[in-house]
Amino acid sequence: MSTSLRNNQAVLLAGSAAILLLAGTALAFYWVPNAPLEGFRQRIFYYHVPIALTSYACFGWAAWKALRLLWTREQRYDLESYTAVHMGVIFGILTLVTGSIWARTSWGHWWVWGSRQLVLFLVLFLFYAAYFMLRYSVDPGPRRANLSAVYALFGVALIPVSFLAIRLAADLVHPVVFSHDVGNKLTASQFTTFLVCLAGMLTLAGTLYRNELTGKRVDARLRELREALE
Amino acid sequence: MTVIRARGLGRDFGAKRVLRGLDFDVARGGFLVVTGPNGAGKSTLLSLCAGLLAPTSGELRVDAERAEIGYLAHEPLVYRELTPLENLDLYGRLYRIPERRERIGMLLERFGLWEARHERAESFSRGMTQRLALCRALLHEPRLLLLDEPYAGLDEAGTELLDDELQTLARERTLVVATHEPERVGRLATSTLALA
Amino acid sequence: MSSAEKYATAAYLVVLAVVLLYVVLYAFKLARLEREVAELAELAQRRRAA
């Protein structure tokens, strides 16, 4: 792709991310009526859940790129998978932060083991933090790319399995479960706001992903240039 | 018919560039001698040809199945707690060698290890370990032989023995030998590659 | 503002803060890249002059 086309795309993506996020935040704060039982704190929900879904999307994208790497052995997928995991962890941390604020308002303390999604993100955070430990302890090259790719695939398999495990654990350790399942009880206005915020978060992730990827590619290019000139 | 074809072959380890822009061919039955100071990348080149490492730039085509490649590295690639018989028996099974026992016995005899066949490899001297590694590399009668410093650690008798062995192998096999003393195998070589 | 509102706005501000932090980190990276390019350009000059 010619660079000018790529630049336009980048600007388009960044622009739409900004617009969607602003719209979503405005809708969340001013347009959508107070939810009957939860009142104002329900507003956190419009950021918390889209961020969580975006984090899942990033980890899924990283696994897809990892699969492409193992399939075609093209090293550029390693950089893309790595950047996607990095994005996933950033949004994962945001999920934990907004989730604990949600827990504080809804149930009175910053960490609640009953909130299944929160616990799942804690497990995923530990898992993907180890991804970076793995990458830092292997020299850059085809071997590190393979190891990271296999680990990223394990991650995406771990998400559903852990979700199931946490649900099973909930019956064991504390039967009372605090869940705010999104699906059914959303009115039309709430659902549109949620969709706008979700679109905003996904495009934001896409924008940051592209920027970081470009930055890493420029780094690699500069290294080659430096070698050529020395 | 070329067995190995390299075009612009390169390999980096992180930021360190070990090999860059190598072009060479090894024909069937050829004998390539690879020379160069320590750290020039001789072992890396042999690992690339063996398929243990992937090139980071350029292209390398090796026209030999895994079962047809014999690889001798600096390390012997044998278990120290096992005896020569046990080590070669394991490799014999993995390489599916017919009449495994006879083949192993003959090789141990030829390389002077028959008496030590029940001793653990960890008690071996540097030279005996090298002979065991040679047995392991030649066990499955490979078509393509990649030998990294084959003479390392061999005593007078061992060196003579390896000279004869290379003599017979050079006739109908393809060899790539990395060595510090190219004159030792000079007369057998069909081509040479000097790594800076 | 009720405590719920305080927390809700806090959540939004945290997200904004993290994104802004990311942008700031990116500014440092761009500055480093710019310095490196300048160095390389100068290296190229010297090579062409020699």
Add this chain to the structure above:
Amino acid sequence: MRYFGDVAALARKDLLLELRSRDTLPAMLLFVLSTLVVFHFALPAETSETAETGLLWVALLFTALLGLVRAFVAEREQRVLDGLVLAPCDRSAIWLGKGIGVVAFLVLAEVVALPAYALFFGPVGWELVVAVALADIGLAAVGTLLAAMAAASRARELLLPLLFLPLVIPVVVGGVGASVSAHPGRYLAFLGLYDAVFAILSWASFEYVVTE
């Protein structure tokens, strides 16, 4: 059937190595026993059965980890792994052969640990025994692959626990659940699911962990 011939040859080599050096198995046996004794002192008098079972599973987890840290040491020392990778056999046979060895060591350690647990703490039901058997498969499948990953990196002993623990949290949930819950069937089924998913994934991706 050559595949299982290779697996058998590799598994037998591991057991032979262990008989020769005798360093992993005794260490695992003593480790699991001393951990249980330490737990005895660490627990206040009237702890619930769930807590005691939970600690048994923690002990089993770290015993498995102890064995896994040693898993590829012999292959790394003389670069024998390169010899095995170069051999014409399917690379997943290396994983399966090593995995069988790990399961064998785990079972031997549990043959000591479970009776000791029954002695020190509480009764050992059949659900616990089945759960431990299922968990061994999962721990060995994932652990062997991660051990090969760690073997290719620098800080091996530090890295393996970091890679291993998040991935085996579901095994602990399944194990503890099967041991204490009123209807263990669900938890045993979950352990079976975990074993199937991660054994297949490890089997399919092992090739990419040991080659470039």
